[in-house]
Amino acid sequence: MDPLRPEAAGAPSTGGAPVAPDLxxxxxxxxxxxxxxxxxxxxxxxxxxxxxxxxxxxxxxQAEEVTQEAxxxxxxxxxxxxxxxxxxxxxxLTIVHRKAVDRVRSAEAATRRDTTYHSQNQAxxxxxxxxxxxxxxxxxxxxxxxxxLTAVQREALELAYFGGYTHTEVATMLDLPVGTAxxxxxxxxxRLRDTMGVGA
Amino acid sequence: MSSDIHALxxxxxxxxxxxIERAQFERHLAECDTCRSEVDSLLEASGVLAEAVFLAxxxxxxxxxxxxxxxxxxxxxxxTNVVSLDTxxxxxxxxxxxxxxxxxxxxxxxxxxxxxxxxETTQITLxxxxxxxQAPDAETWTKSPVTxxxxxxxxxxxxxxxxxxxxxxxxxxxxxxYALWLQHDGVMIPAGLLSGEGTLPVVLEGDPGSxxxxxxxxxxxxxxxxxxTFPIATFEFEQV
Numbered sequence: 001m002d003p004l005r006p007e008a009a010g011a012p013s014t015g016g017a018p019v020a021p022d023l024x025x026x027x028x029x030x031x032x033x034x035x036x037x038x039x040x041x042x043x044x045x046x047x048x049x050x051x052x053x054x055x056x057x058x059x060x061x062q063a064e065e066v067t068q069e070a071x072x073x074x075x076x077x078x079x080x081x082x083x084x085x086x087x088x089x090x091x092x093l094t095i096v097h098r099k100a101v102d103r104v105r106s107a108e109a110a111t112r113r114d115t116t117y118h119s120q121n122q123a124x125x126x127x128x129x130x131x132x133x134x135x136x137x138x139x140x141x142x143x144x145x146x147x148x149l150t151a152v153q154r155e156a157l158e159l160a161y162f163g164g165y166t167h168t169e170v171a172t173m174l175d176l177p178v179g180t181a182x183x184x185x186x187x188x189x190x191r192l193r194d195t196m197g198v199g200a
Numbered sequence: 201m202s203s204d205i206h207a208l209x210x211x212x213x214x215x216x217x218x219x220i221e222r223a224q225f226e227r228h229l230a231e232c233d234t235c236r237s238e239v240d241s242l243l244e245a246s247g248v249l250a251e252a253v254f255l256a257x258x259x260x261x262x263x264x265x266x267x268x269x270x271x272x273x274x275x276x277x278x279x280t281n282v283v284s285l286d287t288x289x290x291x292x293x294x295x296x297x298x299x300x301x302x303x304x305x306x307x308x309x310x311x312x313x314x315x316x317x318x319x320e321t322t323q324i325t326l327x328x329x330x331x332x333x334q335a336p337d338a339e340t341w342t343k344s345p346v347t348x349x350x351x352x353x354x355x356x357x358x359x360x361x362x363x364x365x366x367x368x369x370x371x372x373x374x375x376x377x378y379a380l381w382l383q384h385d386g387v388m389i390p391a392g393l394l395s396g397e398g399t400l401p402v403v404l405e406g407d408p409g410s411x412x413x414x415x416x417x418x419x420x421x422x423x424x425x426x427x428x429t430f431p432i433a434t435f436e437f438e439q440v
Binding site for chain 1: 213215240248249250253266268272274275277278
C-alpha cells in the first residue's frame with residue numbers, strides 16, 4: 001500500500017476492503033499468472049476503464065468490447081509495467097485510451113465523425129468533465145485541477161482525449177492554425193500535471 | 201511533418217497523433233530521454249482526466265474478462281542485459297514503446313537539424329544516413345519524375361536501411377507533401393515523408409532490406425495510410 005498514491009483507490013466499492021488495493025502489486029502478481037490478483041485489479045479499475053471507454057467510443061456495446069480488449073492487454077502486458085515510470089493507474093488507462101481511440105478511428109469512425117462533428121464543433125461542454133467527477137476528496141482535487149485549465153486548453157484537451165480526434169483535426173474543428181492545438185494540449189497537460197502534483 | 205517533434209509530446213500522451221506521426225514520435229522517443237520523461241509525466245496527467253468518468257460496466261463483462269485471461273499467456277518481462285548500457289536505456293514501460301525500441305530506426309534528418317537541443321539525435325541521424333550512403337553494399341537507383349527533379353534511393357541490405365535524396369522536385373501546394381513507401385507482398389506501407397522538397401537525405405522507416413520496392417507519391421501533409429495518388433517514382437529492388 002503506497003500512501004502517496006491515493007488515486008489508486010479506484011471506485012468506491014460496496015462493502016469492500018477498507019484499504020485500497022496496491023495496484024502495482026496486483027499487476028506484478030498478474031504478470032506471474034495470478035488470476036485472483038487480476039480479478040481484484042478488475043474490481044478496482046472496472047468503473048474507470050469502462051467509464052473512459054464509454055466516454056470515448058460512446059456506444060455501450062463497443063465500450064464493453066474495448067474494456068474487454070484493454071483488460072486482456074493489461075493482463076498480457078503486466079510484466080512490462082515499470083513502477084519507476086509512473087502509477088499503475090496511469091499505465092492501465094493509457095492502454096485503455098489507446099484501445100478506445102483506435103476503435104473510433106477505425107473505418108466505422110468515419111460515420112460517427114460525419115454525424116457528430118457539427119455538435120462537437122458547436123458546443124464543447126466545458127463543465128461536463130468536472131461535473132461527472134464522483135464526489136470524493138480525490139474528485140475535488142481533480143475538479144480543481146480541471147478548473148485550473150484555461151477554457152481553450154480544456155476545449156482542445158477534451159476534443160483530443162474524449163473525442164479521440166488528432167491534434168490536426170482539433171485544430172481544424174476549432175479554426176486554429178495547425179500546430180496551435182498540439183501546443184494547447186501539451187500546455188493543458190503540463191498545467192494539470194503541476195496542479196495535481198502527478199508525474200515526474 | 202512537424203518541424204518540432206518535441207512539441208508532439210502532449211498530443212502523443214492523449215493519443216492525438218495520426219498513425220504516421222505516432223510512429224515518428226515513438227522512434228524519436230527511443231532516442232530522446234527528455235521527451236520520454238516528459239511523456240511519462242503527461243501520461244500521469246492524462247490519467248487525471250479519466251478520474252472524472254466512472255461508469256459501472258455490466259456484471260457479465262467481469263466474467264468474460266476473467267474467462268478471457270485464461271486463454272492468454274502473460275508476456276515475460278523485458279530482461280535487461282547488464283552488458284549493454286544501451287539496452288538499459290531502452291527499457292520501456294508502454295507497449296507501443298517496446299516496439300519502438302526494438303526497431304532502431306532514425307527519424308529523418310530534416311526534422312532534427314533545426315532542433316539544437318536534440319544534438320544527440322541530430323548526430324545519430326546524420327550518421328545513419330551517411331552510414332547507408334557509404335555502406336560497402338550500397339546500391340543506388342535514380343529516377344526523374346515527370347513532375348520534375350530527380351530522386352535517388354540508396355539501399356544497404358546489410359544495414360536494412362535505405363536513404364532517399366531528391367533534387368529539384370516541384371514545390372507542392374500547402375497541405376501536400378512527398379510521401380515515401382515500401383512495398384511488401386505487393387502492399388505499400390508508409391515509410392516516412394520527404395521534408396520540404398527532399399533536399400535533405402531521409403532514412404526510410406521500415407525494412408527496406410526485405411522490401412520489393414520503394415515509391416514516392418504526393419499525399420496530404422498529414423500523411424496517408426496508403427498511396428492516394430499514383431506514385432511519381434517507383435524503384436524496384438532486386439530480390440535475394
